[in-house]
Structures are given as structure tokens and as C-alpha cells.
Amino acid sequence: MKAIGAVDIGGTKIAVGIVDDSGRVLSRQEAPTQTAGPWPQALTLIADMLRKAALQGHATIAGIGIGSTGPVDPLKGRFENLDTIPQWSGASPVDDLSRAFHVSVAMENDADAGALGEASWGAGQNKSRLIYITVGTGIGGGIILDGRLYRGVDGAHPEVGHQVLEANGPPCSCGLRGCWEALAAGPAMVKWMESHPEYTGGPGLTARRIYEHAMAGDPLAARAVERETFYLGIGLANLVNLFTPDAIILGGSVIKSAGVFLEDIRKVMQQGCRFVPLEKVEITLASLGDDANLIGAARVWHHRFAQRQ
Numbered sequence: 001m002k003a004i005g006a007v008d009i010g011g012t013k014i015a016v017g018i019v020d021d022s023g024r025v026l027s028r029q030e031a032p033t034q035t036a037g038p039w040p041q042a043l044t045l046i047a048d049m050l051r052k053a054a055l056q057g058h059a060t061i062a063g064i065g066i067g068s069t070g071p072v073d074p075l076k077g078r079f080e081n082l083d084t085i086p087q088w089s090g091a092s093p094v095d096d097l098s099r100a101f102h103v104s105v106a107m108e109n110d111a112d113a114g115a116l117g118e119a120s121w122g123a124g125q126n127k128s129r130l131i132y133i134t135v136g137t138g139i140g141g142g143i144i145l146d147g148r149l150y151r152g153v154d155g156a157h158p159e160v161g162h163q164v165l166e167a168n169g170p171p172c173s174c175g176l177r178g179c180w181e182a183l184a185a186g187p188a189m190v191k192w193m194e195s196h197p198e199y200t201g202g203p204g205l206t207a208r209r210i211y212e213h214a215m216a217g218d219p220l221a222a223r224a225v226e227r228e229t230f231y232l233g234i235g236l237a238n239l240v241n242l243f244t245p246d247a248i249i250l251g252g253s254v255i256k257s258a259g260v261f262l263e264d265i266r267k268v269m270q271q272g273c274r275f276v277p278l279e280k281v282e283i284t285l286a287s288l289g290d291d292a293n294l295i296g297a298a299r300v301w302h303h304r305f306a307q308r309q
Ligand SMILES: [Zn+2]
Pocket: 161, 162, 172, 173, 174, 175, 176, 179, 181, 182
């Protein structure tokens, strides 16, 4: 059978899979990004993984979709100045994989890929104005309007994680202070807790552990969770005020823990969304699970090349 080869390029791992026309992952392969080496070597690794996955999934690769850590130029199919893998900057995975497999290839920023996956095969089906937000080591987002990915000038991807919530807040990798990402991504939550004078735990703290401590009754962890809920709510309230979408879908590793606080997040949003119909905006958790990025990467190909459905 024919299926799409999906490539998810992240700062810590590269996942490759074969995804059928209904968004089902038939097979998958994984490798750490840090040991992949310079781009020509990484390309060989990715191509090998795709071939192995195709064999495992008993499929022929009919096209390849890529979701990558950014920034990328989706229209030229090129990595730009990659924040996490700088040595690959300027490489053209779309051209290279297209030459290696003789199929059409498309690439998007991974948050946009995630948005496309959820919009077509996940929690965002039948929503004409959809925002997908992923909260993990950073905060990213993708905006889908009438089934099509929203692009800015020259194909640019909007950076919702760098909306400023506290102009005098903690410094962000972008140069500003108090960005949503610098306040509410996983590392920001850990930093806040570890630097608190009352913190007595050791190193190796994670957002997930903070949630676990909070659930077990640790008062400082409970404050960290309360702070996280507040900043997630404020950032989302801004998005609702700006876009009044039909739905916002939340994914990413921090949301896996924060999801149980969805009602509290919504309460924060209510304080900041008085002039827009927040009650009509669905705030929901992503539904594609651990394969969301791969499924999204496959959907990148459909979005670019398949007939509009
Ligand atoms: Zn920033």
C-alpha cells in the first residue's frame, strides 16, 4: 500500500514513521538528534530510517512530510538559523529527500505540523478557526483558518510563544523579557521553583515532577502550579481576544500534566475575555497522543499536495 513518510525533527530526537491516509501510524523509528552529526550524515540516517519504517509498515512511500524545530522556511523547504541544531542551518531537507526518494516533499515548523494533524485527524476536526498551542520546553503554536495553515509575510510562522506578558519579567531567548515562553514553558516553571528560597529539593526537577509534588500536597509546588495556570490562562486569553477562534487545542509535555487544571485555566481566561464570546470558544486537549508530531508531519504533505477535501 502507498502511505506517507513522516519526519519529525526535534531538538532532542528525530522520529520517522509511515502514516496511512487516515492518520494511522503503521511503523516508527527514532534516533537522538545530538548524535546525528552534520547534515549530510543526518540525511543518510533519516533516509535509512524511512526505508526501514516503510519495510516494517509494508508500505511504499508516496510522499514525505516533515515537521521541524524552527525556524524553517516552509516555502523554500530549508532550515533557517536553527536554534537547537545550528550546524544544520541552511540545509534543504525537502530537496535532499525528494532527490533520494523521487517523491514530493513538504516541510513546516513543528507547531504548524501539529496544528495540521489535530485539525484533520484529531481534536480540531470540523473547526474552521483553530489555534493549536504546544507547551513543552518552549511554547509554539499554529493557526488554521478554513482548513488552511495561516502564514504571515513571506510564509513566516507567527511566534505566539513570544507574546510579552510581563515586560519586566524573566529574560527570554529572543532578547525580550517576560515572553509567554519565558514564564510558562516547562524550563520556566522549573527555574521559578528551583530559585525560590523555600525550595529544598535537589536538581533534576521537571514540570511533571512539580505537578506530582503539588498533587501530593507540597505547598511550594502548588504555588508553582498556580502560577503556571495563571500564565497559561493569560496567554490563552490574549489569543482569544485577538482571534476569537472556534477552538484552541492544547498539546505538549507540560499540558500532559496541566490538562487536569483546564477548568482553572479557563477561569483565568474568563477574567481577561469580557468583550469576546469566550463561552463559545472550545478549549480542549490534543487527542493524537504521543504520535501527534509524526501524524502532523504526514499531514504537512497532504496539506501541501493532496486535493483539498
Ligand atoms: Zn521571547
